[in-house]
Amino acid sequence: MEPKSEVVIRQHDYLSGKVLFANAPTDDLLSNLAQDIEPVLWTWNYNEFLYFQQRNANVHFGIELPESEFDQAVVFVPKSKELLNYILHNLASRLSEGASIFLVGEKKGGVERAAKQLQPYGEATKLDSARHCQMWQMTLKNQVQVKPVADWVQQYTVATPRGDLNICALPGVFSQNRLDVGTAVLLPYLTQVTSGKIADFGCGAGVISAYLSKLNPKNRIFALDVDAFALASTQLTFEKNHLPLEQLEVKAVRGIEDAPLFLHAIVSNPPFHQGIQTDYNASENLCKTSRRHLKSGGELWIVANRFLNYPLLIEQNYGQCTTKADQQGFKVLFANTQKKS
Known part of the structure; x- marks a missing residue:
């Protein structure tokens, strides 16, 4: 105990x-x-x-x-x-x-x-x-009137080539006050992500999901997270930016094992904190087992701290791993499932 x-x-x-x-x-x-x-x-x-x-x-x-x-x-x-x-x-x-x-x-x-x-x-x-x-x-001496959820949202703006995104983040959500460095490094590469059925694993406040929606209104986006506040934040971010809600499905998950199958792409700035503890299980499992959730030719895009051994894990499970960027302490990693000939 x-x-x-x-x-x-x-x-x-x-x-x-x-x-x-x-x-x-x-x-x-x-x-x-x-x-x-x-x-x-x-x-x-x-x-x-x-x-x-x-x-x-x-x-x-x-x-x-x-x-x-x-x-x-x-x-x-x-x-x-x-x-x-x-x-x-x-x-x-x-x-x-x-x-x-x-x-x-x-x-x-x-x-x-x-x-x-x-x-x-x-x-x-x-x-x-x-x-x-x-x-x-x-x-308890001082009771209070309950405040609507919207009153707890912190907002910030992320500039993209497709126009500004207004991000809505609820208390406790990763990168609540500003865009984190890892996601900032990844964003320019989202234009290269194949369109279709895409999972944003560890969706946080919905920056990646919202930009993927802006890039292609036909994308079907699954925003996956263990945290109810992250899922609610992603929904609020879509609403704030008037993005089509029919594009989005927010889903509480244990890990990548709960992701849909036959995805065209998985995009992630994977989580590695559980409370105040560091926990790499979810992100390592993503590298090891995400392949089974992708279609033939499906893509994996990850941004991660340079010091983590994700390239090796991805290579072991996909047969290859390409480093698309290495800047500000982060790497953008890419792999795909080989198309059947």
Whole structure:
């Protein structure tokens, strides 16, 4: 069990009734709670949703709070400060005055900084500090009116040869405030991507998907991500730029294994972070197994940090890998499945 969960178990006498657990670790926390606690889980990570669903937990996946009522909430600190603000605001709009919101996190994950974000809603007290983690309790004094999702969007503009794109990014989404260097290096090469049925794996705020739509209104684009906030952001980006929504299908996925088959192309600035941890599994699997999702002659386009061993992995699985660009610490990599003669 993760240390964060152990701290919650140590203090579980403070918990009672129907308790919302937001961003809970995928461990044995639920099975160690007292019988009188009725847990409801909220996650925006599709892998975590499936984990809890397999354990018959009452779990909700999405960017909005579960519809069900609850008496208290336990929030496991996310990496993003903006995302924590979003979570706390939504909880303060739903819970009744006097209800407790507990905050749990690792010291290296910034739990002390995060505890300061409780202050607008009530007085916070540190309940426990153990195993390099802390647990805080805040009694809700200041309820708020829930804000529409649009109020949480950060916007920025990306210039392209086909005109500006207005990007809409929700809290916690990769590269929320500005275009990241990797995607900027990749964008000029999207004009070379074969048209047709294209997957944008790890779609983030939808920069790649939106540009592919601008390049060819006949492209069918599958925006794939593990994160509900990324999927919602991509949808908002399409709407903001008046791009045809019938072109777009947003889909929550575990990894590339959930991508459609018979794709003309897969384009990706692949993710390599899971919370505050570095995790290369999703991107390495993309290099190793994406081929089976492509048509004969289908293309793989990836941008990745120069130091990663993706060219070798791609070559092992496609028979070849071409470096289209090597600049600003990033490589644009290309491979295709050989057309059958």
